[in-house]
Amino acid sequence: MSRLRHFPLLTFLCFVACDARRDGGVAANRPEVRKTHRSAEPRRMESPADFRSALRVDLDRAVQDDDRETRERSLEAVAWNALDIDLALAGEAFAELGPGGTAAKRLAGHHAMRLAEEDPAAALEWVHALESPDEQCEAISMVAMVIAARDRQRALSVLDAVPECEAKDRATVQLSRCLAEQHPVAAAAWITTLRPGATRMAAIKEVFPGWLDSDPPGMAAWMTAACDEVRIEAVFVLSRSLAELDPVSLDSKLLRLENEEIRRQIENLLAQWPR
Numbered sequence: 001m002s003r004l005r006h007f008p009l010l011t012f013l014c015f016v017a018c019d020a021r022r023d024g025g026v027a028a029n030r031p032e033v034r035k036t037h038r039s040a041e042p043r044r045m046e047s048p049a050d051f052r053s054a055l056r057v058d059l060d061r062a063v064q065d066d067d068r069e070t071r072e073r074s075l076e077a078v079a080w081n082a083l084d085i086d087l088a089l090a091g092e093a094f095a096e097l098g099p100g101g102t103a104a105k106r107l108a109g110h111h112a113m114r115l116a117e118e119d120p121a122a123a124l125e126w127v128h129a130l131e132s133p134d135e136q137c138e139a140i141s142m143v144a145m146v147i148a149a150r151d152r153q154r155a156l157s158v159l160d161a162v163p164e165c166e167a168k169d170r171a172t173v174q175l176s177r178c179l180a181e182q183h184p185v186a187a188a189a190w191i192t193t194l195r196p197g198a199t200r201m202a203a204i205k206e207v208f209p210g211w212l213d214s215d216p217p218g219m220a221a222w223m224t225a226a227c228d229e230v231r232i233e234a235v236f237v238l239s240r241s242l243a244e245l246d247p248v249s250l251d252s253k254l255l256r257l258e259n260e261e262i263r264r265q266i267e268n269l270l271a272q273w274p275r
Helices: 009-021 048-064 068-081 087-096 102-118 120-128 133-148 152-160 166-182 184-191 198-214 216-225 228-242 247-256 260-270
Strands: none
Touching: 048 068, 048 087, 068 087, 068 102, 102 120, 102 133, 120 133, 133 152, 133 166, 152 166, 166 184, 166 198, 184 198, 184 216, 198 216, 198 228, 198 247, 216 228, 216 260, 228 247, 228 260, 247 260
């Protein structure tokens, strides 16, 4: 049973093969998965064929398991463990996972991200072939993070098209951090397009404290021209961050902030934070 629409299993197998060849790839990042089916006696693993046979047994048992929770755990274990030894078997295990489940989302997101490192267009095509909206959301959010390293504008466009979901929120904050390291103005401008709420506040925390360290005049100039709502949130975040500093470090940072109006707003809030 395949859960991919109009997309051959070979594509899945091709991109997971990249993981097996990359240092620090799947093996380094895969989650701990507790196996649920074990042989009564220790298995003899004298060759790759023995390992494949053992995994095939695990997969067959998992597919026949009537308990959904143990079935999903077992399928996830096979999907991860087969990557380095039997890519076809890994693909079968992935296809049997329940759509939208935790295991499927984790695998979909991880592999879409790895595929995007090699071919972003193929990664997006693979993601759109997934049937589960939850898996799509998880996977495309991870693809956007990879694309950001090469083309930040395309990454923003990809992420903006993702429906609201937890994975998008995580990717938004991470992308804000990545953009801020090289392009704080672009990161701040993108923040103004985000909906008010916890995700936007988290993104502001990733951008403005670091911007104050690297370019206080540039940050203050941008804040002066920004809309009131975002400027107020940025002042709040900055004051909270500065309140955690010792007096000497605090004075040093404030002295570098030559814009009197922005400094005054920050100092007003600072006076209200417990020290």
